[in-house]
Amino acid sequence: MTKMTVPLLDLRRQYHTFKSDVLPVLERVCESQMFILGPEVTRLEVAVAAYCHSAHGIGVSSGTDALLLALMGLDIGPGDAVITSPYTFFATGGTIARTGARPIYLDIDPVSFNLCPTQLSRHLAESCERRDGGVYDRASGARVRAVMPVHLYGQMADMQPILTICQAYGLSVIEDAAQAIGSEYHGQRAGSLGDIGCFSFFPTKNLGAFGDAGLVTARDADLAERLRVLRVHGGKPKYYHSMIGGNFRIDELQSAILNVKLPLLESWTEGRRRNAATYETLFAQAGLTETIRLPVELTGRRHIYNQYIIRVPERDRLRAFLAQEGIGTEIYYPVSLHQQECFAYLGYAAGDCPESERAAAETLALPIFAELERAELEYVVDAIRRFYA
Numbered sequence: 286m287t288k289m290t291v292p293l294l295d296l297r298r299q300y301h302t303f304k305s306d307v308l309p310v311l312e313r314v315c316e317s318q319m320f321i322l323g324p325e326v327t328r329l330e331v332a333v334a335a336y337c338h339s340a341h342g343i344g345v346s347s348g349t350d351a352l353l354l355a356l357m358g359l360d361i362g363p364g365d366a367v368i369t370s371p372y373t374f375f376a377t378g379g380t381i382a383r384t385g386a387r388p389i390y391l392d393i394d395p396v397s398f399n400l401c402p403t404q405l406s407r408h409l410a411e412s413c414e415r416r417d418g419g420v421y422d423r424a425s426g427a428r429v430r431a432v433m434p435v436h437l438y439g440q441m442a443d444m445q446p447i448l449t450i451c452q453a454y455g456l457s458v459i460e461d462a463a464q465a466i467g468s469e470y471h472g473q474r475a476g477s478l479g480d481i482g483c484f485s486f487f488p489t490k491n492l493g494a495f496g497d498a499g500l501v502t503a504r505d506a507d508l509a510e511r512l513r514v515l516r517v518h519g520g521k522p523k524y525y526h527s528m529i530g531g532n533f534r535i536d537e538l539q540s541a542i543l544n545v546k547l548p549l550l551e552s553w554t555e556g557r558r559r560n561a562a563t564y565e566t567l568f569a570q571a572g573l574t575e576t577i578r579l580p581v582e583l584t585g586r587r588h589i590y591n592q593y594i595i596r597v598p599e600r601d602r603l604r605a606f607l608a609q610e611g612i613g614t615e616i617y618y619p620v621s622l623h624q625q626e627c628f629a630y631l632g633y634a635a636g637d638c639p640e641s642e643r644a645a646a647e648t649l650a651l652p653i654f655a656e657l658e659r660a661e662l663e664y665v666v667d668a669i670r671r672f673y674a
């Protein structure tokens with residue numbers, strides 16, 4: 286095959302398909318000089334909540350701030366603990382720690398890469414105790430308040446058992462759906478199952494803004510109102526504060542861009558799913574399915590392939606080889622959160638979350654964006670075949 290350059294992600298290809306629609310909208314916002322919490326924000330909140338099958342949407346400044354706001358909305362702070370996955374982007378654990386609460390990292394299911402419900406029920410049954418109307422983590426003494434499942438790479442965590450367990454222990458559920466807009470679990474969309482769903486519109490997510498932006502979904506009207514107030518420093522009415530919030534606002538300009546892009550999201554997601562199906566065929570034809578492990582779309586799920594992740598032997602050597610061949614790849618994520626230096630105070634050791642640690646050593650993201658040509662996918666698969674030949 287002749288040498289090609291296949292980037293991990295090329296946003297310019299997508300931009301040119303909607304450029305003529307977005308530029309006039311930007312001009313309209315500029316002419317209005319209304320930049321904060323205007324009509325574009327409201328329109329986006331209604332449209333994204335509907336898309337996510339959720340009752341309420343609150344636009345925020347980033348996916349990270351969506352998580353932080355969710356935790357603040359549930360009044361989680363010092364003395365509390367939140368259970369989550371160690372195999373995720375830093376913001377998942379980072380925001381928990383920033384509230385003063387303690388992250389509890391439990392191992393993942395190796396197929397979905399998401400928080401394992403068995404680990405969750407075992408930790409609550411064996412390492413926690415119920416007293417004074419709460420659930421307390423015995424080792425740290427912290428009160429477990431919530432579980433934060435992450436729908437990593439675009440496939441939802443096993444929500445039914447997670448929700449059942451959380452209900453039994455009186456725990457809130459915050460979905461980190463930053464990579465999972467439009468992902469489904471038995472027909473229900475990411476962000477509609479927990480108390481709060483957190484989304485990111487970081488440019489590399491399936492629905493990306495032209496900068497930082499995010500959104501939270503909520504089922505309960507009172508909680509949604511609380512989140513809205515906390516988004517603007519906790520002031521209601523303005524300048525009267527019964528709560529300490531922050532500036533977690535989404536920009537009107539970013540909302541206007543997202544309002545143009547949202548109607549196109551389904552076609553982009555379908556493009557990613559088509560590419561995943563093509564990879565599967567090509568990897569099988571190349572006889573590689575014994576050597577490398579392809580992503581698995583579990584029964585009843587709709588994977589949106591924010592990332593297409595394979596598990597491979599000699600991952601780092603393969604990655605270097607693919608770079609030489611002009612193919613962009615990435616490692617999401619090389620270090621589990623329980624092993625990050627900043628979380629040393631939590632006292633985890635290597636081996637505490639073995640599946641997460643194994644995934645960190647074996648996974649590799651391949652180009653999957655919707656606008657890729659079939660010839661590019663063929664080139665990627667052929668390069669991998671040559672590496673293992």
Ligand SMILES: *Cc1c(COP(=O)(O)O)cnc(C)c1O
Pocket residue numbers: 347348349350373374376377435461463464484485486487497498499
């Ligand atoms: C992207 C991401 C975030 C943070 O979103 P930002 O918009 O970048 O702040 C949080 N969690 C996960 C799993 C993510 O992928």
